[in-house]
Amino acid sequence: MNIPATHERLRFNMIEQQIRPWDVHDPDVLALLAEIRREDYVPTVHRALAFFDMELPLGNAAMPGQTMLAPKIEARTLNDLKVQKHESVLEIGTGSGFMAALLAHRAAKVLTLEIDATLAERAAATLARNGVTNVEVRHADGSKPLASGPTFDVIVLSGSVARIPQGLLGSLNIGGRLAAIVGNEPMMRAHFVTRVSEGQWETTQxxxxxxxxxxxxxxxSPFNF
Known part of the structure; x- marks a missing residue:
């Protein structure tokens, strides 16, 4: 596939003007962002905006409001998690599949859950088309416990929550990390929770x-008494 020169310029600008200034300095992460074609994961109607510092709607009328996170959020999350080649990853919120593709190039295997059946099907097809073979896309509600009860080295919530889901912490292996954006508008904060021992977790924000x-x-609850 021939990649337009304009895409390469836009990709370079995205990395140098949006991502690197956001304290993303891991050379492997930066190289991966230059390699993985973000535009392949963006809905066709929004492809011209693939490299802009913004969320992009994923365009499913059945579940409106589903979006692709801004590039710098995905990049900084990947940078701070320090995913290793032998590790297993759970992602909640597949969306376009782009974050799953990034994680797949850093990890041994990725299980990504998407509540929207149409988006799950589309993301699986996009990943396959781009040669990403170590990702399983599963149509599932990530807020519910996994039936088989597996554990993971890394858990990524690709979206925000009001509080850290305590049930997911038990699905981390010792040394495992969970990344989530926590809080309410107008200000949320990235949380990275590491399971340091059987009953101990450490959190940075x-x-x-x-x-x-x-x-x-x-x-x-919106009510305070």
Missing amino acids: PWDTIAPRLLNFPEP
């Missing part, structure tokens, strides 16, 4: 951002 909600995770 290195940066602020805003991201759309993942569906069906608990929300706090």
Whole structure:
């Protein structure tokens, strides 16, 4: 496939003007962002905006509001997780499949869950078309426990939640990390939770951002007494 020169210029500008200034300095992550064609995962109608610093609608009328996260959010999350080649990853919120593709190039295998059947099917097809073979896309509600109860080295929530889902922490292996954007507008914060031992977790909150909600995770009551 011939890649338009304009895409390469836009990709370079995305990395140098949006992503690197956002404290993404891992050379392997930067090289991966230059290699994986983000435009392949963007709905055709929005492909001209693939490299812009913005969320992009994924265009499913049955479940409106589903979006692709801004490039710098995906890049910084990948940078801070430090995913290793032997590790297993669970992603909740497949969306376009782009984050799953990035994770797949860093990890041994990725299971990604998407609540929207149309998006799950589309993401699986896009990943296959781009030669990504170590990702399983599963149509499932990520807010519900996994039936088989597997554990993972890395868990990524590709969207925001009101609070860290405590049930997911038990699905981390020792040394495993969970990444989630937590809070409410107008300010949310990235949380990275590491399981350091059987009953101990450590949390860092290195940066602020805003991201759309993942569906069906608990929300706090609006009433205060």
